[in-house]
Amino acid sequence: MINLDHYLKTPVSEDDIRKLKAGDLVYISGTIITARDEAHLKALELHEEGKKPPVSFSGRGVFHCGPIMRKDSEGKWEVVAAGPTTSARMEIFQDNFIEVFKPAIIIGKGGMGERTSQACQKFGCVYGAFTGGAALLAARGIKEVEDVFWLDELGMPECLWVYKVENFGPMIVTIDTHGANLTADVGVKVNKNRDRIMEEMRK
Amino acid sequence: MNNIEKIVEDTAVELLRISATELPVEYIEEMDRLMNGMSGAVGKAQMKNILEDADIARDGSKPMCQDTGIVAFMVKVGDEFPLRSNLKEILVEATKKATTDVPLRPNAVDMFKGNTRNNVGLNGYVPIIYWDLVPGDKLEIITMPKGGGSTNVAAHRMLKPGLGITGVKQFVVEAVAKAGSLGCPPYFIGVGVGGGEDLCMKLAKNALLKPFKVHSSKPEVAAIEEELYEKLNELGIGAMGLGEGPSVLDVHVEMAARHPASLPVGIVISCWALRHAKATIGSDGSVDIDTSA
Numbered sequence: 001m002i003n004l005d006h007y008l009k010t011p012v013s014e015d016d017i018r019k020l021k022a023g024d025l026v027y028i029s030g031t032i033i034t035a036r037d038e039a040h041l042k043a044l045e046l047h048e049e050g051k052k053p054p055v056s057f058s059g060r061g062v063f064h065c066g067p068i069m070r071k072d073s074e075g076k077w078e079v080v081a082a083g084p085t086t087s088a089r090m091e092i093f094q095d096n097f098i099e100v101f102k103p104a105i106i107i108g109k110g111g112m113g114e115r116t117s118q119a120c121q122k123f124g125c126v127y128g129a130f131t132g133g134a135a136l137l138a139a140r141g142i143k144e145v146e147d148v149f150w151l152d153e154l155g156m157p158e159c160l161w162v163y164k165v166e167n168f169g170p171m172i173v174t175i176d177t178h179g180a181n182l183t184a185d186v187g188v189k190v191n192k193n194r195d196r197i198m199e200e201m202r203k
Numbered sequence: 204m205n206n207i208e209k210i211v212e213d214t215a216v217e218l219l220r221i222s223a224t225e226l227p228v229e230y231i232e233e234m235d236r237l238m239n240g241m242s243g244a245v246g247k248a249q250m251k252n253i254l255e256d257a258d259i260a261r262d263g264s265k266p267m268c269q270d271t272g273i274v275a276f277m278v279k280v281g282d283e284f285p286l287r288s289n290l291k292e293i294l295v296e297a298t299k300k301a302t303t304d305v306p307l308r309p310n311a312v313d314m315f316k317g318n319t320r321n322n323v324g325l326n327g328y329v330p331i332i333y334w335d336l337v338p339g340d341k342l343e344i345i346t347m348p349k350g351g352g353s354t355n356v357a358a359h360r361m362l363k364p365g366l367g368i369t370g371v372k373q374f375v376v377e378a379v380a381k382a383g384s385l386g387c388p389p390y391f392i393g394v395g396v397g398g399g400e401d402l403c404m405k406l407a408k409n410a411l412l413k414p415f416k417v418h419s420s421k422p423e424v425a426a427i428e429e430e431l432y433e434k435l436n437e438l439g440i441g442a443m444g445l446g447e448g449p450s451v452l453d454v455h456v457e458m459a460a461r462h463p464a465s466l467p468v469g470i471v472i473s474c475w476a477l478r479h480a481k482a483t484i485g486s487d488g489s490v491d492i493d494t495s496a
Binding site for chain 1: 248256269308310320350372387437438439475
């Protein structure tokens with residue numbers, strides 16, 4: 001199922017994103033920004049009001065992650081642990097977010113649904129699955145904390161952390177721009193197996 | 204603060220550190236064994252990442268997962284142990300201290316005022332403390348950091364008693380299939396049956412802490428555990444829900460008597476990172492830490 005390794009630099013062009021296929025492995029260098037439930041909501045609310053969020057997501061990675069951060073002895077932020085959170089929670093507004101802010105890649109775990117897949121196809125975005133829980137592997141690819149926004153208001157797990165990353169990955173592309181959705185495909189098989197097993201138990 | 208209070212606080216902080224950073228070796232060995240026996244590059248890569256992450260965590264004493272959960276303590280207080288109700292205050296202080304020292308992610312959210320920033324919050328409910336009174340002069344504390352991802356896929360249902368054991372097993376299959384890729388599989392499954400609408404959930408959580416791969420001493424319960432282990436792996440969820448490798452690492456069922464009209468079933472699911480550590484503190488201040496699975 002693994003196809004090709006891709007090393008991408010942000011900003012990633014829509015052409016390069018459309019070249020990716022489900023099953024490809026992706027590494028990113030450049031800028032990724034953490035955003036979970038609250039940050040998605042707030043960014044979209046600002047857009048509704050005709051305002052802009054404090055950082056651009058365009059051509060960059062949006063990382064579904066609520067990291068553990070601390071300040072080092074010089075008062076600089078450092079990453080302790082930063083693995084992906086369950087992306088399915090963001091399904092309710094991810095399509096809107098992709099349309100408005102044009103990120104190149106959504107990074108998370110557990111996969112996303114049909115709405116996100118549609119938006120990826122239409123606006124040129126992919127979903128990259130990072131191994132859930134592997135927070136220290138992820139942290140290894142983060143070279144610097146460039147900025148942080150909304151920390152006071154949303155708190156450490158929910159605010160926007162802007163990370164400078166180098167070969168951050170590997171992520172497996174599970175949703176591409178061509179309509180593939182690997183996790184959803186597995187889900188269909190799981191449900192078939194479930195029905196068979198439950199039927200066998202009835203006997 | 205007297206000496207024994209200080210020992211309890213320091214031990215609780217240490218338990219929170221150990222449980223967040225050191226995955227029991229039995230789990231690691233089992234995942235390693237399964238990884239080596241599987242085919243499928245995508246699933247294998249997930250297992251490899253998990254094992255490497257757990258290694259870095261242990262070596263660097265850093266949390267293996269950024270989600271260190273809502274802090275919870277399971278406490279057994281011996282009749283002769285010198286501390287009583289002030290234990291709560293000590294455990295709350297330990298929680299605050301571990302949040303900055305380990306560090307743990309601040310995970311206690313006030314719906315109106317936002318994150319409390321110290322993992323403590325609201326009306327004395329968090330950290331969660333489960334109390335039990337036992338004979339003897341010792342204090343036992345278990346910490347169990349559990350992330351939101353796998354916590355969100357817990358399931359609860361009040362079944363019709365007529366559905367019986369078959370209904371219970373079917374509900375577990377249904378719930379784990381629904382959890383699918385969402386809670387970081389391969390999973391550990393705890394099932395609680397009976398007791399009432401709340402106790403079945405507590406039994407399910409306790410079931411996760413039963414010794415790894417040791418089935419119930421009751422043959423009829425052990426048979427259910429074995430059957431569920433086999434059937435849940437047949438679901439084909441796979442590591443991280445990508446369809447390759449193990450779906451479930453272990454299944455435990457804990458049972459209580461039920462009301463004649465009720466068949467309550469609770470299902471608590473843990474991600475691959477089933478983190479826990481136990482300490483037994485003597486009245487003399489001796490501390491024995493147990494990190495086995």
